[in-house]
Amino acid sequence: MNTKLLRAQCAVAALILLSGCDDKAADPSTQYGANPTLPAPQQYILPPMRIALAKGWGTDQAPSVSGGLAIKAFATGFMHPRQVYTLPNGDVLVIESNGPKAAVYRPKDFIEGKVKGLSGSAAPAGNRIILLRDTTGRGVADQRSVLIDHLNSPFGVALVGNDLYVAATDALLKFPYSPGQTHIDAQGEKVADLPAGAINHHWTKSLVASPDGTKLYVGVGSNSNITENGMAVEEGRAAIWEIDRATGMKRIYASGLRNPAGLAFEPTTGKLWSVVNERDEIGPDLVPDYLTSVKEGAFYGWPYSYFGSHIDVRAQPQRPDLVAMAIPPDYALSSHVAPLGLAFTQSSSLPAQYRNGVFIGEHGSWDRSPLNGYKVVYVPFNDGRPSGPPQDVVTGFLTSDGKAMGRPVGVALDRTGAVLIADDVGNTVWRVSSAN
Amino acid sequence: MAESERFSGKLIHPRVVGVAAALLIAPVATDLIYTETLRYEWNNFSIWLLTAGLILAAVAGLAFLADMTRRRVPAIAWDRFGGFTLAALLSLLNAFIHSRDAYTAVVPDGVALSVVAAVILVYLGWRGWSLRAVSRSGPTGATKFPSHSPEVHS
Numbered sequence: 001m002n003t004k005l006l007r008a009q010c011a012v013a014a015l016i017l018l019s020g021c022d023d024k025a026a027d028p029s030t031q032y033g034a035n036p037t038l039p040a041p042q043q044y045i046l047p048p049m050r051i052a053l054a055k056g057w058g059t060d061q062a063p064s065v066s067g068g069l070a071i072k073a074f075a076t077g078f079m080h081p082r083q084v085y086t087l088p089n090g091d092v093l094v095i096e097s098n099g100p101k102a103a104v105y106r107p108k109d110f111i112e113g114k115v116k117g118l119s120g121s122a123a124p125a126g127n128r129i130i131l132l133r134d135t136t137g138r139g140v141a142d143q144r145s146v147l148i149d150h151l152n153s154p155f156g157v158a159l160v161g162n163d164l165y166v167a168a169t170d171a172l173l174k175f176p177y178s179p180g181q182t183h184i185d186a187q188g189e190k191v192a193d194l195p196a197g198a199i200n201h202h203w204t205k206s207l208v209a210s211p212d213g214t215k216l217y218v219g220v221g222s223n224s225n226i227t228e229n230g231m232a233v234e235e236g237r238a239a240i241w242e243i244d245r246a247t248g249m250k251r252i253y254a255s256g257l258r259n260p261a262g263l264a265f266e267p268t269t270g271k272l273w274s275v276v277n278e279r280d281e282i283g284p285d286l287v288p289d290y291l292t293s294v295k296e297g298a299f300y301g302w303p304y305s306y307f308g309s310h311i312d313v314r315a316q317p318q319r320p321d322l323v324a325m326a327i328p329p330d331y332a333l334s335s336h337v338a339p340l341g342l343a344f345t346q347s348s349s350l351p352a353q354y355r356n357g358v359f360i361g362e363h364g365s366w367d368r369s370p371l372n373g374y375k376v377v378y379v380p381f382n383d384g385r386p387s388g389p390p391q392d393v394v395t396g397f398l399t400s401d402g403k404a405m406g407r408p409v410g411v412a413l414d415r416t417g418a419v420l421i422a423d424d425v426g427n428t429v430w431r432v433s434s435a436n
Numbered sequence: 437m438a439e440s441e442r443f444s445g446k447l448i449h450p451r452v453v454g455v456a457a458a459l460l461i462a463p464v465a466t467d468l469i470y471t472e473t474l475r476y477e478w479n480n481f482s483i484w485l486l487t488a489g490l491i492l493a494a495v496a497g498l499a500f501l502a503d504m505t506r507r508r509v510p511a512i513a514w515d516r517f518g519g520f521t522l523a524a525l526l527s528l529l530n531a532f533i534h535s536r537d538a539y540t541a542v543v544p545d546g547v548a549l550s551v552v553a554a555v556i557l558v559y560l561g562w563r564g565w566s567l568r569a570v571s572r573s574g575p576t577g578a579t580k581f582p583s584h585s586p587e588v589h590s
Contacts, residue, residue: 016525
């Protein structure tokens with residue numbers, strides 16, 4: 001055979017084979033805080049798929065905690081628990097949820113869905129809210145009931161007075177709740193429709209009520225990684241909505257936030273904060289996920305740019321007018337950690353070094369080697385702003401050979417000030433308290 | 437009509453090679469439309485065309501093997517074989533490129549690969565889709581496979 005031809009063939013074949021090993025990931029610590037190191041974007045040949053296979057916990061296994069802390073299972077045996085929420089009487093809500101069946105628009109959607117399924121993301125979910133009660137105060141739930149059943153991929157919950165709000169994937173619902181109730185039969189009343197539709201790529205709708213209870217904030221993720229499903233389906237997405245409780249009026253409070261999967265108010269300043277999942281497939285160190293205060297009316301870049309004016313050429317046609325307005329977020333958590341939940345700690349009963357900051361549940365990366373995230377970190381605050389690098393608080397979710405026994409999602413403080421963590425691969429709610 | 441095609445009766449693979457090639461040539465059009473309109477659907481058309489074309493290219497490979505085992509290919513046209521294989525490999529690479537998200541799935545690497553693969557396939561296809569070598573005096577084994585067998589217009 002013609003040797004030139006043979007050489008060309010070998011070159012193409014080698015390019016495809018080698019492309020699987022082209023990431024050289026940096027140390028995540030170079031991407032903490034206000035000024036993360038941002039390398040030049042790279043374009044992959046093979047889509048980066050570097051998952052941790054879901055394994056689950058063995059008997060007597062548990063995550064590890066840093067010094068001065070203790071961990072044990074608050075309750076086990078869930079179906080894909082994603083969020084935890086503490087009611088004023090101490091009852092704990094666990095939201096068991098998973099997304100609707102993903103649409104397949106490209107061969108990649110199909111393959112990626114199958115691969116991510118191996119990491120536990122396709123596990124069957126209850127799509128309901130479980131109520132747990134610890135009647136003995138020993139840090140273990142001894143009563144359990146289904147508070148609300150048959151929800152459409154619920155994620156965020158918020159109680160204001162006697163109104164229990166549930167952010168299902170397609171609507172914000174309101175249920176009547178009275179303290180001590182263990183089951184709600186009433187149908188949810190729809191407060192507002194939320195963007196869902198056939199694709200519904202980032203399906204979770206995070207939810208928080210303002211401290212005065214007059215407004216509700218809903219985090220709505222984008223309908224794609226980076227507009228590969230067109231801009232028409234991004235209407236109202238990659239944004240935080242503000243909904244007036246009394247009138248149901250809604251507006252976009254802030255935009256350009258690719259997937260604001262967790263929302264919380266910082267208690268000393270009363271400001272809204274969010275953890276946001278940034279875009280994938282332009283490198284193991286791009287783009288860092290972040291924690292940020294959310295400024296009213298601000299645009300944070302997605303899809304056109306990231307961390308201010310760093311252009312993403314994949315979003316076309318470009319919008320220099322919007323890029324000029326884009327503001328950088330406050331605090332990078334490093335790339336692909338997938339922060340899905342946060343809880344401020346001012347009312348925590350953990351040791352003093354954990355009482356002025358925020359806990360963040362990092363679900364963990366699927367497109368980066370080595371893996372990043374798969375832990376709960378603490379970001380210390382001072383005067384209502386982050387004041388140091390994230391500290392590992394709960395780790396050990398991975399085996400030494402890179403399988404996932406658990407993956408943390410939502411975090412919340414319980415009535416005693418201990419930290420509760422929803423683990424959607426381990427199907428457990430963990431409770432972290434002071435060791436003594 | 438080229439000789440290689442006139443005497444390709446009873447060969448299976450040229451029929452499949454032709455259809456696979458058509459599917460792997462088509463992304464030139466959908467990629468150019470994407471480049472012009474930036475509508476994501478045209479990238480999706482390209483990737484499905486590439487996927488279908490590659491599946492048929494694999495089937496064509498099997499058909500060629502079948503033709504060989506049935507002793508219908510006394511000699512292989514190695515240059516054409518190499519050219520088709522290169523086009524298939526480039527299209528495979530292009531399928532991965534087209535699996536990127538949004539613009540860089542097509543511009544500039546994707547559309548460039550589509551054009552290169554299409555040029556190779558159109559050039560080779562001009563002389564038919566058979567991989568059987570043809571001697572100057574006539575097809576090898578022509579007496580074995582008389583020309584009254586049905587012709588294949590792939």
